[in-house]
Amino acid sequence: MIELDLKPGEGKVIDYQGQKVAVYKDEKDRIFAISGNCTYEGCIINWDPVQKIWVCPCCGSRYSLEGKVLKGPATVDLQKVKIKED
Ligand code: FES
Secondary structure, eight states, X not given: OBXXXXXXXXXXXXXXXXXXXXXXXXXXXXXXXXXXXXXXXXXXXXXXXXXXXEEOTTTOOEEOTTOOEEESSOOSOOOBXXXXXX
């Protein structure tokens, strides 16, 4: 179990069970948790609060909040991660 300390509309990358997990909480308090490592070359992604997407700082891949590739060079979606919130 983990305390996420996230407001609705916020996203951040956390350490969870030894891995980087990108978590986002929507306006209905639903949590979206995906792998925090870019599928292209493994960089840790960042949350873009303006576009509400995940962005890779290394070569510019973009992912939806559910982890779908929106823009390459990555071609593989980010894996969903099951997390238990307090
Ligand atoms: S490692 Fe993510 S786009 Fe290059």
